[in-house]
Amino acid sequence: MKSRLRENLRAYGFLAPALLLLGVFVVYPIVGTIIISLETQSGLGLGNYLEVLSEKSPSKALVIPGNLGGPPPWGALVHNMVWILVHVPLTTFLGLMLAYMLIHVYGRSLVKSIVFLSMIIPMVVGGLIIRFIFDSQVGVIPRIFDTLGVESLARTWTAYPETSLASLILGSVWLWLGFSLTIHSAAVDSVPRSLIEAARIDGASEWQIFRRVIAPAVWPATLTVMVMTLLWDLKIFDIVYAATQGGPGGSSTVLAYVMWLYFARALDYGRAAATAVILTILTLAAASYMIRRSLRG
Amino acid sequence: MPRPRLRPAVVVSNLLAWSVAAVWLLPFIGLFMTSTRPFEEVVIRGWWSPWGNYTIRNYIEVLANPQYDLAGGFRNSLIVAIPSTLAPLLVAAMAAYAFARFSFVMRNLLFVLILVVMAIPQQTMVIPLFFLLKDLGLLDKLLGVILIHSSWGIAWIAFFMRNYFTMLPSEVEEAARVDGASYPTIFLRIVLPMSIPALAAAAAIQFTWVWADFFFALIFLYSPENMVITQKVVAIKGQYQIDWGLLSAGSILAMIPPILLYAALQKYYLRGMVGWATGKG
Numbered sequence: 001m002k003s004r005l006r007e008n009l010r011a012y013g014f015l016a017p018a019l020l021l022l023g024v025f026v027v028y029p030i031v032g033t034i035i036i037s038l039e040t041q042s043g044l045g046l047g048n049y050l051e052v053l054s055e056k057s058p059s060k061a062l063v064i065p066g067n068l069g070g071p072p073p074w075g076a077l078v079h080n081m082v083w084i085l086v087h088v089p090l091t092t093f094l095g096l097m098l099a100y101m102l103i104h105v106y107g108r109s110l111v112k113s114i115v116f117l118s119m120i121i122p123m124v125v126g127g128l129i130i131r132f133i134f135d136s137q138v139g140v141i142p143r144i145f146d147t148l149g150v151e152s153l154a155r156t157w158t159a160y161p162e163t164s165l166a167s168l169i170l171g172s173v174w175l176w177l178g179f180s181l182t183i184h185s186a187a188v189d190s191v192p193r194s195l196i197e198a199a200r201i202d203g204a205s206e207w208q209i210f211r212r213v214i215a216p217a218v219w220p221a222t223l224t225v226m227v228m229t230l231l232w233d234l235k236i237f238d239i240v241y242a243a244t245q246g247g248p249g250g251s252s253t254v255l256a257y258v259m260w261l262y263f264a265r266a267l268d269y270g271r272a273a274a275t276a277v278i279l280t281i282l283t284l285a286a287a288s289y290m291i292r293r294s295l296r297g
Numbered sequence: 298m299p300r301p302r303l304r305p306a307v308v309v310s311n312l313l314a315w316s317v318a319a320v321w322l323l324p325f326i327g328l329f330m331t332s333t334r335p336f337e338e339v340v341i342r343g344w345w346s347p348w349g350n351y352t353i354r355n356y357i358e359v360l361a362n363p364q365y366d367l368a369g370g371f372r373n374s375l376i377v378a379i380p381s382t383l384a385p386l387l388v389a390a391m392a393a394y395a396f397a398r399f400s401f402v403m404r405n406l407l408f409v410l411i412l413v414v415m416a417i418p419q420q421t422m423v424i425p426l427f428f429l430l431k432d433l434g435l436l437d438k439l440l441g442v443i444l445i446h447s448s449w450g451i452a453w454i455a456f457f458m459r460n461y462f463t464m465l466p467s468e469v470e471e472a473a474r475v476d477g478a479s480y481p482t483i484f485l486r487i488v489l490p491m492s493i494p495a496l497a498a499a500a501a502i503q504f505t506w507v508w509a510d511f512f513f514a515l516i517f518l519y520s521p522e523n524m525v526i527t528q529k530v531v532a533i534k535g536q537y538q539i540d541w542g543l544l545s546a547g548s549i550l551a552m553i554p555p556i557l558l559y560a561a562l563q564k565y566y567l568r569g570m571v572g573w574a575t576g577k578g
Contacts (some may be wrong), residue, residue: 005305007401008399010395011395011399011400011401011482013482014395014484015391015392015395015401015407017392018388018451019407021388021444021448021451022410022411022414022448022451022452024429024448025422025426025429025444025445025448025449026414026449026451026452026529027410027414027424029422029426031422031427032424032425033421033424035345041525077543084440098314098317100312101310101313101314103310104307104311104312105308105314105315106311107315108314110318111314111315111317111318114318114321115317116559116567117321117322118324119327119570120552120556120559121509121551121555122530122551122555123511123528124511124514124527124530124551125548125551128530128534128544128548129324129328129523129548131534131539131543132324132328132541132545133324135539137541138327138331138340138343138344138541140323140345143343146542150520168394174324177321179570182567183570183574183575186567186577206306215563221575224575231403231416235418235420237420237511238511238512238527240512241515242511250343255420256418256420260420260512260515263423263516264515266423269424272424275420276418276423277421279418279420279421280417280418280421282414283417283418285451286416289410289418290412290416291409291412291413291416294412294456295408295409295412
């Protein structure tokens with residue numbers, strides 16, 4: 001009995017500084033945000049949530065049903081979802097393919113380092129780079145479309161509602177592929193070479209080896225990449241702030257950006273908190289897979 | 298079975314992989330070329346043209362002109378990032394040691410808490426933190442941001458270090474116990490020195506993230522003299538006309554420290570990234 005108490009005291013001695021800092025600067029603010037989100041003029045309720053969800057102005061709306069058939073703005077929540085639907089499969093698949101191809105590539109560690117470079121730079125710089133690549137004056141991509149004679153894509157992509165969201169999503173593939181490649185590459189390296197050789201001797205094509213041997217073997221890594229990429233897409237902020245400021249006309253807003261608008265521009269803390277909680281619920285739903293897996297491991 | 302040296306798959310793989318590498322490198326080359334030439338020439342010829350004049354005027358301008366003051370931002374970012382890397386490293390390693398070696402009340406609950414904090418977006422914390430820092434007199438102060446980054450970093454570093462500690466053999470520690478060493482001594486003298494690879498990995502990634510942070514800084518630092526590098530770089534952009542010469546020079550300066558760190562600690566860095574994502578130290 002006594003030794004049990006002593007072990008508890010010892011453990012909490014080691015935990016104390018961490019618990020103090022986490023309690024004051026992380027847990028308290030999280031609880032505070034939930035409370036603020038529920039505070040309305042008529043007591044506690046879901047008023048802020050209803051207002052945030054039914055907001056009509058394009059810069060802050062979460063969903064704009066009337067626009068869904070045409071070009072953006074579609075609302076921040078929809079933009080996040082589109083981002084996820086395009087970016088997660090693209091980044092995951094490209095990273096996996098590339099990780100497999102690298103087995104045969106000369107200078108593979110250099111290729112990996114180059115692709116990983118965009119993961120290291122501050123994301124606001126990443127946003128500025130997206131602005132740069134898609135700029136009509138200095139950017140490569142509008143210049144290419146200019147040469148091809150496609151006028152609608154030969155202008156600054158971030159300045160037009162038809163292309164601003166697309167430019168951010170494409171740019172985020174550039175920014176995040178290094179993550180997918182690194183995780184997949186570590187997994188591909190642990191697949192026994194004999195397995196690949198055996199399949200090859202049996203006459204399997206490269207695509208069949210990729211499809212039947214590599215992809216199933218690295219599936220846990222693929223799942224990790226998909227969940228982490230999804231989480232990153234939900235929380236995205238810096239890129240949007242630096243490249244488009246959610247514009248033009250709200251065509252590239254995201255949840256985190258709308259939260260910031262409510263907080264810093266409108267000084268509407270209730271709605272800012274409600275937006276943050278909506279974002280948190282989505283994030284935790286996506287993260288619950290990782291959390292459960294970590295608890296098992 | 299003998300096989301030909303250059304199978305088509307090998308050729309295609311090399312071509313594709315190196316094309317990807319070239320495309321991925323291109324924006325960096327573009328930024329660099331734009332930053333080292335007079336902007337008028339870049340507009341006329343395109344940054345891909347190597348002919349014309351080269352200059353470091355853009356760099357001097359963004360660093361020294363008080364309107365941009367990247368030197369100040371650089372200094373503030375270092376003042377924030379160094380303690381925000383070292384402090385949570387120690388505090389989180391202590392907590393991780395408790396999780397790895399002791400059994401205690403609410404152990405699972407606290408571990409779930411750490412996992413949840415790892416997933417929660419920054420947006421969920423800033424409103425109450427804003428008022429807390431205001432009450433503490435730490436709003437618009439680098440110390441306030443250091444405290445927040447340090448606390449925020451504890452969760453993932455504790456998770457990462459716990460996984461590493463559970464894989465460390467505990468025989469050495471047990472032998473030290475028999476010799477009468479106290480737990481704090483064992484932790485400081487035996488466990489931490491054995492964990493330097495993991496600590497280096499965690500430090501490299503934490504530093505990179507704090508250096509790269511924009512959202513916390515945007516909310517908690519607003520005087521020009523207190524702004525960090527990410528805020529200063531975005532501020533160069535201006536509202537309508539963008540001077541890409543200045544902006545590209547600023548962007549390059551902002552990415553130098555993390556890239557140097559990556560170049561120096563690449564092995565640890567990648568291990569930290571894999572460990573953060575998969576839980577395998």
